[in-house]
Amino acid sequence: MLKIKNLKAGVEENQILKGLNLTVKAGEIHAIMGPNGSGKSTLSAVIAGNENYEVEEGSIEFEDEDLLDLSPEERAHKGVFLSFQYPVEIPGISVSNFIKTSINERRKALGIEKLSTPDLLKLMREKMELLSIKKGYLSRNMNEGFSGGEKKRNEIFQMAMLSPKLSILDETDSGLDIDALRIVANGVNKLKSKDNATIIITHYQRLLDYITPDYVHVLYNGRIIKSGSKELAHELESKGYDWITKEADKEWA
Amino acid sequence: MGLINEIKNYSDKKNLSADKRSALDNFLENGFPTIKDEEWRYTSLKKTISGKYSINAVGRDVTKKEVEKHSLGLKHKIILVDGFLISKPEIKNISISAYSEFISNTNEALEKLNYSLAKNGYTISVHANTTIEEPIEILFFNTVENNFIQYRNIITVGDNSQVKFIEKIQNIDCDNVFVNSFTHINCESNSKLEFNKIQNNTPNSSLIDTVDVFQKKDSVSNINTLIFGGKFIRNNLNFEQNGTNAESNMNGISVLNKNQLADNHTFVDHKSPNCRSNEMYKGVYLEKSKGVFNGKIMVREDSQKIDAFQSNNTLLLSEDATINSKPQLEIYADDVKCSHGCTIGQLDKEAxxxxxxxxxxxxxxxxxxxxxxxxxxxxxxxINKVAMLAKKLLINKLDVDLDHNI
Incomplete structure (x- = not known):
């Protein structure tokens, strides 16, 4: 589904990703872990198409199509979804209307008829239940005055509503208490199917107690320096990153 | 050539009273304000007054269908055509009649001109202790192309009374009409007024609209100015607080494109202690449009405990759009809270x-x-219908397919 080859990208003169390779197949969950500043958020921003980042080299293919040529909205229409580490507050537009616009813009791009209001409401009710979201929340302004946990839950709610093919969860676990974490993880697990894939970007192993990844990658200094199964996450939790990063540093020195 | 000569020719044939003649002579001596005049520095009248105009000309009737088309559909409607009052609602404890002559003390050229040439407009008096629940719609229709027309209006809101108005100027079968309107509003003690101005006239229309509000103690006056259409708009909105605990509120929205110009000049004169003013003007400027904002707040020496707030926030959505924004605070009392803020920006990239x-x-x-x-x-x-209209006009102007119920 997703093929990243030798990706080099950064902000202005500052190269952050230094030749990253990653392949994600449908039905898989990948966890990308790594210390602060290793390039985790840059990777998610580049996949989603944030124009603040410049791609210098390499390629990203999504379902055998060059993703880098597409605008952020076109990527979303193809089924790429990024759950933001810091969701943006948008005053003046309610959650329900934001989601409605978002769904219908995608449908328009795909040449599908707009979702009728009853169908939309039905779908919303269903997904709200999945994420234990109360009704009043729909009429609140998008992320305005939301707590950190509410913002993250709102991200997963949108993911559920849009049912993307590839979801990237950027530090979705940060700022969540244990109950919220469980609800969010439960949502992600229920949305999982053989046709979609998830990339979980996280600093801690906490979320991985609830969502079992098929692969765990360690991102360090702009490259994936180690890949393994879910056991790697446990190892990192108990031993920290030093034992791998030191090795990598030696290798690059 | 130009409008000033037309005014000369027109007034020579008229038998004006001594006061009006003197006001007119004073106007003719100095002419229309130019950009050398500090209050008109960013707002040039040159193009507007260079055209050929008739003065106060009268055209045809307006059909019921046309009224319906341009009305907000409110129950109470005051209808004026080419300045003449042609229809008014019967409302208990309100007197509505045509233009009545009144003097205003002013140094403003356009107001002098208005005083000397005006023959039309409305006179509204809301009696004391009256609450009018249903808003009153005031519709001005213009039907004569290339006409320079004066409206001169007066509203009195009696002691303890409450009323809401919506005023709209609409050209029908004509485009280039230049309106010079003056409205004098008296808010008596403990009265409450909401006055909505919808400025969405045809693409070549010009408007100079001056509203002077005189407030007595405990009165609240809310004036909303919604600018969407027209080529040239200058609003002068002046409040004079002549009693304690008076409150003056202003909201303004300008959404302009093409070569539109809209200038909002506001002035709050805090002449009494313990009063408040709130001012929020928002502007969205597309293409080659131009905005001007000048917000003057004066707090007189003995006007203690004044709470005055002003903001002017602007979005410039094109390289060619401009805004000149100027807060002007003159504070002569020491125990006051005054704040003003002005932002000019583009849309948030993260969002x-x-x-x-x-x-x-x-x-x-x-x-x-x-x-x-x-x-x-x-x-x-x-007023829900006004808010909905504003949303609809905003969405139309932004040219997007957006549900305006959001």
């Missing part, structure tokens, strides 16, 4: 990316953010 990453196209996302920006001022409008 744009967030929305685009959810599949919302760039233009749609820009429109939603712009809508969100302007809606703060729209939310202060208490």
């Amino acid at each position: 744009l990316f967030y929305m685009r990453s959810r599949g919302i196209g760039k233009e749609e996302a820009q429109a939603i953010l712009t809508y969100a920006f302007a809606s703060e001022a729209i939310n202060n409008i208490t």
Whole structure:
């Protein structure tokens, strides 16, 4: 589904990703872990198409199509979804209307008829239940005055509503208490199917107690320096990153 | 040549009273204000007054269908055609009649001109202790092309009375009409007024609209100015607080494109202690449009405990759009709270990316953010039909397919 080859990208003169390779197949969950500043958020921003980042080299293919040529909205229409580490507050537009616009813009791009209001409401009710979201929340302004946990839950709610093919969860676990974490993880697990894939970007192993990844990658200094199964996450939790990063540093020195 | 000569020719044939003649002579001596005049520095009348005009000409009748088309559909309607009052509602404890002559003390050229040439407009008096629940719509229709027309209106809101108005000027079968309107409003003690001005006239229309509000103690006056259409608009909105605990509120929204110009000059004269003023003007400027804002707040020496707030926030959505924004605070009392803020900016890039990453196209996302920006001022409008109209006009102007129920 997703093929990243030798990706080099950064902000202005500052190269952050230094030749990253990653392949994600449908039905898989990948966890990308790594210390602060290793390039985790840059990777998610580049996949989603944030124009603040410049791609210098390499390629990203999504379902055998060059993703880098597409605008952020076109990527979303193809089924790429990024759950933001810091969701943006948008005053003046309610959650329900934001989601409605978002769904219908995608449908328009795909040449599908707009979702009728009853169908939309039905779908919303269903997904709200999945994420234990109360009704009043729909009429609140998008992320305005939301707590950190509410913002993250709102991200997963949108993911559920849009049912993307590839979801990237950027530090979705940060700022969540244990109950919220469980609800969010439960949502992600229920949305999982053989046709979609998830990339979980996280600093801690906490979320991985609830969502079992098929692969765990360690991102360090702009490259994936180690890949393994879910056991790697446990190892990192108990031993920290030093034992791998030191090795990598030696290798690059 | 130009309008000033037309005014000369017109007035030579008229038998004006001594006061009006003197006001007119004074006007003719100095002419229309130019950009050398500090109050008109960014707002040039040159093009507007260089055209050929008739003065106060009268055209045809307006049909019921035309009224319906341009009305907000409110129950109470006052209808004026080419300045003449042709229809008015019967409302208990309100007297509504045509123009009545009154003098105003002014140094403003346009007001002098208005005083000397005006023959038309409305006179409204809301008697004391009267609450009018249903808003009253005031519709001015113009039917004569290339006409320079004066409206001169006076409203009195009696002691303890409450009333809401919506005023709209609409050209029918004509485009280039230059309106010079003056409205004098008296808010008596403990009265409450909401006055909504919808300025969405035809693309070549010009308007100079001066509203002077005189407030007595405990009165509240809310004036909302919604600018969407027209080529040239200058609003002078002046409040004089002549009693304690008076409150003056202003909301303004300008959404302009093409070569439109809109200038909002406001002035709050805090002449009494323990009074408040709140001012929020928002502007969205597209293409080659131009905005001007000048917000003057004066707190007189003995006016202690004044709470005055002013903001002017602007979105410039094109390289060629401009805004000149100037707060002007003159404070001579020491125990006052005055604040003003002015922002000029583009849309938040982070928010744009967030929305685009959810599949919302760039233009749609820009429109939603712009809508969100302007809606703060729209939310202060208490008449639902006016708020809905403002939202609809905003969406139309941004040229997007957006559900205006958001």
